[in-house]
Amino acid sequence: MVHRQEPVGDWECTNCENRPLNLGATLTSGQAFRWRQDAAGIWWGAVGTSGLALWQRSGDSRSPLFWQTFPQAGQRELVETYLGLEVPLVPLYQEWVSAEPRMQNAIELYHGLRILRQPPVECFFAFQCATCNTVVKIERSVHRLALRYGAPIEIDFPESAESGMTSRDDPPPLTLPDDPAFSFFAFPEIETLAIASEDALRSDLWGYRAPRVIALAKHLLALGPDWLANLHGQPYARAKEALVALHGIGEKVADCICLFSLGKDEATPVDTHVRQIACSLFVPELRDKSLTPRVYAAISDAYQERFGAYAGWAQQYLFLGAMRGKKA
DNA sequence: GCTTAACCTGGACGC
């Protein structure tokens, strides 16, 4: 990885006029853990074996999305798929508010928030780290895992561009910060994780989750290299059932994998925050109940009955509101 | 079928 302080390429642009996007909320809403924003407001991250730089006018969900991919330029489909830009949000907002008027505030706050379509392997292992942990520490652990076992992604363009900010609506020059935090690595292969060192993972703050990561990688290898990716083509219920059958995967993590990487838009991961929201809005009778499988199912059903095929998307708006409210 | 404890770690908080 070569750090450069001169521009590394031209921005490309996707028009978001009819597809609102809230880049900041989407990348910081606890779906993915390896995005970093530089001082110029550019988001840098890795998707598969590609590096991405993304920029949008702050606070404007209808601003065009400016992007660049590395080392191969022009991967528009990768960018649009990853950000779930094909989903028409505005009609969904109308449906959600009709079903639950108290959604209006969350929609206004996070207008353009989208569910990511992440590579399944990264999502699968990143959420192993989420058990009994904080978002800051999950980010640190996942970043260190990629740093230790992932392949470096070159962000080094042969043709540098003379891009300059000509108005406040233009993106800043695309310049990679000279900071190790902005080094990018592909997420490790399953084969690599299967022979990873437990001690190394523990030193990367994976704690008691370290042996589970290695065991799950071995299990995935035994199931076949495409087993996880093939769940994409299965119905939600079947995909979740297959995931929960793995030792170490519970309902919540299975739903996270389904929603954030397998395209199961109706999946509603029920964590402590989502549960509290559901009990305050929809199912107060479950407020004092333990989160048994039956209660988990009742809470999931409450979201899915109200918000239908995109219940997971709707729930993410409420979840982010709860998370941000707690931080504030 | 429900409750409880154990599992790592570090930041927040109270004293």
Added chain:
DNA sequence: GCGTCCAGGTTAAGC
């Protein structure tokens, strides 16, 4: 400075 609590869960044992 130190002790305690808690954080986007899962599992297994005990009742």
